[in-house]
Amino acid sequence: MVQSILKERESSIIEAGSEHAVGCAVKNKDLVCNQGSAAGAVSQKACVFCGARVVLNPITDAFHIIHGPIGCSSYTWDIRGSLSSGSELYRHSFSTDMQETDIIFGGEKKLAQAIDEAVATYSPKLIFVYATCIVGVIGDDVEAVCRQAEQRHVARNGGMGLRVIPVMAPGFSGHKAIGYKLAGDAIMRFIGTKPYPRNKAHGINILGDFNLAGETWIVRSYLENLRIEVLGSLTGDSSSESLLCAREARLNVVQCAGSSINLAEKMQDILGIPYIRVSFYGIEDTVDSIMRIAQTLAAQTPGADMRGLVSRAEQFCLRESKRLNDALEPYRTRLVGNRAAIYVGGGFKAISLIRQFRELDMDTVMVGTQTGRPEDYEVIRALVSPGCIVLDDANPAELEKFMVEKGADILVGGVKERPLAYKLGVAFCDHNHERKYPLAGFVGVENFAQEINRSVNSPVWRYANKRQS
Amino acid sequence: MLELTPRDEVCTRKALRINPAKTCQPVGALYAALGVHGCMPHSHGSQGCASFHRMFLTRHFKEPAMASTSAFTEGASVFGGGANLTQACRNLFDTYDPEVIAVHTTCLSETIGDDLNAIVSAMDIPEGKHVVYCNTPSYVGSHITGYANMLAGFVRNLSDKPLVGGADGSGDSMSMDLGGQASSADRLKSRTGKKLALFAGFINPGDMREIKRIAEEFDIDYTLLPDTSGVMDAPMTGTYQLYPAGGTPVAAIQALGSAKLGLALGETAAGPGAVALSNKCGVPEKLLPLPMGVRLTDEYLMALSEFASDDVPQCLEEERGQLVDILVDAHPYLDGKTAAIFGDPDTIYGLSSAVLEMGMLPRYVLTTSPFPAITKKLMELFEEYGVADKCLVKDSADLFELHQLVIQDPVDVLIGTSFGKLIARAENIALVRAGFPIIDRYVHSYMPLVGYRGGMRLVEMIAGALMDSLDRNCAEEDFEMVM
Numbered sequence A: 001m002v003q004s005i006l007k008e009r010e011s012s013i014i015e016a017g018s019e020h021a022v023g024c025a026v027k028n029k030d031l032v033c034n035q036g037s038a039a040g041a042v043s044q045k046a047c048v049f050c051g052a053r054v055v056l057n058p059i060t061d062a063f064h065i066i067h068g069p070i071g072c073s074s075y076t077w078d079i080r081g082s083l084s085s086g087s088e089l090y091r092h093s094f095s096t097d098m099q100e101t102d103i104i105f106g107g108e109k110k111l112a113q114a115i116d117e118a119v120a121t122y123s124p125k126l127i128f129v130y131a132t133c134i135v136g137v138i139g140d141d142v143e144a145v146c147r148q149a150e151q152r153h154v155a156r157n158g159g160m161g162l163r164v165i166p167v168m169a170p171g172f173s174g175h176k177a178i179g180y181k182l183a184g185d186a187i188m189r190f191i192g193t194k195p196y197p198r199n200k201a202h203g204i205n206i207l208g209d210f211n212l213a214g215e216t217w218i219v220r221s222y223l224e225n226l227r228i229e230v231l232g233s234l235t236g237d238s239s240s241e242s243l244l245c246a247r248e249a250r251l252n253v254v255q256c257a258g259s260s261i262n263l264a265e266k267m268q269d270i271l272g273i274p275y276i277r278v279s280f281y282g283i284e285d286t287v288d289s290i291m292r293i294a295q296t297l298a299a300q301t302p303g304a305d306m307r308g309l310v311s312r313a314e315q316f317c318l319r320e321s322k323r324l325n326d327a328l329e330p331y332r333t334r335l336v337g338n339r340a341a342i343y344v345g346g347g348f349k350a351i352s353l354i355r356q357f358r359e360l361d362m363d364t365v366m367v368g369t370q371t372g373r374p375e376d377y378e379v380i381r382a383l384v385s386p387g388c389i390v391l392d393d394a395n396p397a398e399l400e401k402f403m404v405e406k407g408a409d410i411l412v413g414g415v416k417e418r419p420l421a422y423k424l425g426v427a428f429c430d431h432n433h434e435r436k437y438p439l440a441g442f443v444g445v446e447n448f449a450q451e452i453n454r455s456v457n458s459p460v461w462r463y464a465n466k467r468q469s
Numbered sequence B: 001m002l003e004l005t006p007r008d009e010v011c012t013r014k015a016l017r018i019n020p021a022k023t024c025q026p027v028g029a030l031y032a033a034l035g036v037h038g039c040m041p042h043s044h045g046s047q048g049c050a051s052f053h054r055m056f057l058t059r060h061f062k063e064p065a066m067a068s069t070s071a072f073t074e075g076a077s078v079f080g081g082g083a084n085l086t087q088a089c090r091n092l093f094d095t096y097d098p099e100v101i102a103v104h105t106t107c108l109s110e111t112i113g114d115d116l117n118a119i120v121s122a123m124d125i126p127e128g129k130h131v132v133y134c135n136t137p138s139y140v141g142s143h144i145t146g147y148a149n150m151l152a153g154f155v156r157n158l159s160d161k162p163l164v165g166g167a168d169g170s171g172d173s174m175s176m177d178l179g180g181q182a183s184s185a186d187r188l189k190s191r192t193g194k195k196l197a198l199f200a201g202f203i204n205p206g207d208m209r210e211i212k213r214i215a216e217e218f219d220i221d222y223t224l225l226p227d228t229s230g231v232m233d234a235p236m237t238g239t240y241q242l243y244p245a246g247g248t249p250v251a252a253i254q255a256l257g258s259a260k261l262g263l264a265l266g267e268t269a270a271g272p273g274a275v276a277l278s279n280k281c282g283v284p285e286k287l288l289p290l291p292m293g294v295r296l297t298d299e300y301l302m303a304l305s306e307f308a309s310d311d312v313p314q315c316l317e318e319e320r321g322q323l324v325d326i327l328v329d330a331h332p333y334l335d336g337k338t339a340a341i342f343g344d345p346d347t348i349y350g351l352s353s354a355v356l357e358m359g360m361l362p363r364y365v366l367t368t369s370p371f372p373a374i375t376k377k378l379m380e381l382f383e384e385y386g387v388a389d390k391c392l393v394k395d396s397a398d399l400f401e402l403h404q405l406v407i408q409d410p411v412d413v414l415i416g417t418s419f420g421k422l423i424a425r426a427e428n429i430a431l432v433r434a435g436f437p438i439i440d441r442y443v444h445s446y447m448p449l450v451g452y453r454g455g456m457r458l459v460e461m462i463a464g465a466l467m468d469s470l471d472r473n474c475a476e477e478d479f480e481m482v483m
Helices: A007-012 A048-056 A070-075 A100-105 A108-121 A133-138 A142-152 A176-191 A215-225 A240-248 A257-271 A283-300 A304-335 A347-359 A374-383 A396-406 A417-423 A441-456 A459-463 B025-034 B047-061 B074-079 B082-095 B107-111 B116-121 B143-158 B205-217 B250-258 B271-281 B293-308 B314-334 B345-357 B372-385 B399-408 B418-427 B451-473
Strands: A013-015 A063-067 A126-131 A163-168 A204-209 A230-235 A251-254 A275-277 A339-344 A363-369 A389-392 A410-413 A427-430 B039-044 B100-105 B130-134 B195-200 B221-225 B261-265 B285-288 B338-342 B361-366 B392-394 B413-416 B430-433
Touching: A007 A013, A048 A063, A048 A126, A048 A176, A048 A257, A048 B047, A063 A108, A070 B025, A070 B047, A108 A126, A108 A142, A126 A142, A133 B074, A133 B107, A142 A163, A163 A176, A176 A240, A176 A257, A204 A215, A204 A257, A215 A230, A215 A283, A215 A441, A230 A240, A251 A257, A251 A283, A257 A275, A257 A347, A275 A283, A283 A304, A283 A347, A283 A441, A304 A441, A339 A347, A339 A396, A347 A363, A347 A374, A347 A441, A363 A396, A374 A389, A389 A396, A396 A417, A410 A417, A410 A441, A417 A427, A427 A441, B025 B039, B025 B047, B025 B100, B025 B143, B039 B047, B039 B082, B074 B082, B082 B100, B082 B116, B100 B116, B100 B143, B116 B130, B130 B143, B143 B221, B143 B250, B143 B271, B195 B205, B195 B250, B195 B271, B205 B221, B205 B293, B205 B314, B205 B451, B221 B250, B250 B271, B261 B271, B261 B293, B271 B285, B285 B293, B293 B314, B293 B345, B293 B451, B314 B451, B338 B345, B338 B399, B345 B361, B345 B372, B345 B451, B361 B399, B372 B392, B392 B399, B399 B418, B413 B418, B413 B451, B418 B430, B430 B451
Parallel strands: A063 A126, A126 A163, A204 A230, A204 A251, A251 A275, A339 A363, A339 A410, A363 A389, A410 A427, B039 B100, B100 B130, B195 B221, B195 B261, B261 B285, B338 B361, B338 B413, B361 B392, B413 B430
Antiparallel strands: A013 A389
């Protein structure tokens, strides 16, 4: 099955080294991205609600109540493998399970009651209420219900009360990236807009890391070993308490920019916390990120200790990259010449992965993202070899077409892409919610090489009919 | 994981749903549509819906699950989604070339009041292609309701009354080439010369294969709708088939009107398909439970035997005898053991019946949407076994409530979906995986739980789980090599 490309999709696919969109002669210098999916598309892309939910879900002691019919809640139950060092409350599925009568007469009462029941059963400090498609249409005043709930329970938690924060995320109101922005707004609403005195600011926050397979812990341990104080991680393994401390930071480092750049910008504009974009995937990007964090902090407060920080970081990175270079050698000999295809959520991760495959002597022949930004695609096009296909919001037919055409040996993607790759006899690595081993940091580089090798060189392919390239 | 569940009392809730054992209608409609050959399921709603449903099905079946979306925007939500749907269907026929597009609605398109009948009627559909549709409001019922609605939608939109003269099943009307499952020469030359319309409930492809095999042992000419075998268990070939070889052919659905009987396996999920066929084409319907365990499989076989006016084939008699033999062998380890069963209505009824045959007690039987007919049938079943006072049926509960019940009065084994693993871990109770979804294991979708062979597998899984627990937890002096 290799079909032609949907007309609406042509401007979202580019072959590197050429100025033309694939499949049409229209001159197309800029890849079209950040759009809703075309009607009739088999999109791999999720909705506004999903975007908000995946960013906020890792806040471990928060109540995440989905106001809508049951589906939105059950599909996102424990949706991502975020690990917690504390509460497990976030791994429950809470919803109002709206029925026909709620649609007809409005769901406000049921929502208020659901909040009350949550408060009576547990003692939450923080509740997020997600308004789904239908709530947007029937016009429940979710804001008011949340405000009134806060007032009703003002005496709870020893007089501290609780926060009930609405997240107005109807699925139709845009695409996944809009949901990321809404999540950032909800976090701002919780931590407040009052700037912390800058001269007292200390430590850093890690933004856009969700502690999949414990990755936040790895990054945190590197920074703490360099004696950099980590105040908060947003939102991997965070709690209502740790989120409130995030205000005091002197620097935000943003790992997954797609999901958290808006929050970083808000925290910069409103709270005065500067940010830098980082990536802890691959040796090159991990070293670069650690060094830039150290240099930025050193530049913020010149002094002997901070000079020490930069050289400590240098030594650490040097030691780790040397060790890893040796450790990767056996993988390189087994992987050299294999061709990689990438289809991930954000642009920054895709960029890291291209570099990471290069560290393994592998060439990338296809790169796609769900929420990449124009500037990400610029970098991607500059990084890849001529002939590599670059595409935004791909559908399975396109992924298949280009993987087959370009002879990909492994696909890096998420849950929906895995069986597609396997059907084509293409190896697979989950770099999304279902990753089994941490892929971040130096330890992640080795895990990544191991996973790629394990799949590419698995004996199962001996019995499989490999796709004809 | 569930340490926050209050342990001292069962608290009552009216508004807050915690840890549901169900999901919404559209995913059921999507699964049903995947069981039609050359069909592209289409979600008329926001782009997230289709994405979630495909993810959910992929996690269970470990297979690609195709579906397209109308990709609603704010504009569509205000002005209606008609233009989106029309454009979507045009795009789909142009690009993906399906034989049929199966449209289901979502909570969004239902609430804004899109009239699918009007939209589809006004469409320019290419010659020889079809667009079928059904309403699947997410705020009614569960994924089972959606599955049932899609089956009825296929029948309403595609099945025709037979032409005059063709209705008597006199050979010639059966000679059309239906392709795929019903076209083999054997089927067409079947002894009875009359067609059976079989409707499958929400079951795995492995179950569908077993249901078909049994019908074939009777040499019956049948059409199974839907038939996800060969689609959601398609073999690895090195190429990706957007429309795998399996699935009920559209022509076979069109010809359902000439069937002599519409037999539904699973009253809740499959029943509405048979009822729709009766309403539209006057084919008499017969609704049976999912054939799980001895007695419910007997019922399926008796229905086939009656339809074929023939005895039960020897090989099936033999399988039945084997299952009974196994039940007798294993009963010392099963008798009196208690189970908590949760999941979809047809599945929990079949499992309860099978578990009772094993001498076990289905202490709690739980489904999360009210299906009063199933609740009533469960109570009758318990009465018959004299255990009604020991069993509790919950037809609108969730897994939080089940956890609280299990804390108050524990059971020996949990039988249900992967969602039960939280309770299993918290209370150290074995979980036997059965139903939908199972998102943490492999192979389950290939192996049947229906028929006598499925019954054997159930005994193997349940007895195995109980005996594993015994081996792991018993005192050293009680540990036995021979069991």
